[in-house]
Amino acid sequence: xxxxxxxxxxxxxxxxxxxxxxxxxxxxxxxxxxxxxxxxxxxxxxxxxxxxxxxxxxxxxxxxxxxxxxxxxxxxxxxxxxxxxxxxxxxxxxxxxxxxxxxxxxxxxxxxxxxxxxxxxxxxxxxxxxx
Numbered sequence: 001x002x003x004x005x006x007x008x009x010x011x012x013x014x015x016x017x018x019x020x021x022x023x024x025x026x027x028x029x030x031x032x033x034x035x036x037x038x039x040x041x042x043x044x045x046x047x048x049x050x051x052x053x054x055x056x057x058x059x060x061x062x063x064x065x066x067x068x069x070x071x072x073x074x075x076x077x078x079x080x081x082x083x084x085x086x087x088x089x090x091x092x093x094x095x096x097x098x099x100x101x102x103x104x105x106x107x108x109x110x111x112x113x114x115x116x117x118x119x120x121x122x123x124x125x126x127x128x129x130x131x
Contacts, residue, residue, distance in 0.1 A: 040119035041067030046111055048098070052129040055102045059128050063094045065113040065121065072116040081107040082130075100130045 044064045053059050061084075065073050075094045077084045081101045088095045098109050107128050113121040 038115075038117045038119060041065050041073060041113045041115045041121045043111060043113055043121050043124040046109075046124045046126050048109065048126045048128050051126075052131060053100045055100055055104060055130055058097050058099045061096050061098050061109050061111075061126060063111045063113070063124070064092060065094075067113070067115050074114045076112045076114065078110045079107060081105070082128075084109065098128060100128070104130050106130075 042065065044066045046061065046063045048059045048061045050059055061077075063075060067073060073092075073094075075087065077096055079098060081103070083099045085097045085099060094111075096109075101107070107130060108125045109128065110123050110125040112123055
């Protein structure tokens with residue numbers, strides 16, 4: 001068997017180098033990483049305006065969650081007194097109206113947020129004073 005020598009020149013040598021580098025990088029490809037596990041959403045903030053009201057008046061409670069699937073969040077509210085009415089949304093915020101009871105005192109409004117994976121945030125609460 002006879003061997004042959006081929007002159008590549010500068011352009012040919014560069015092309016051979018590029019092809020060799022591409023073949024090496026394909027052989028050294030890393031395996032895909034595992035997707036990150038889902039974590040429960042969190043409530044970034046919960047605030048009330050005003051924080052002190054008169055009996056039978058109302059306050060606005062705003063909740064802003066943190067999570068990867070914000071548009072799909074559901075909100076669950078509870079209160080130690082008074083009632084929660086009407087939920088509206090402004091961007092990612094959930095806004096409800098809390099109507100105070102007739103009796104003076106301190107009342108809490110609590111919220112939990114659930115994402116599309118049924119993961120639930122810890123309870124977050126605000127205190128509203130009725131006087």
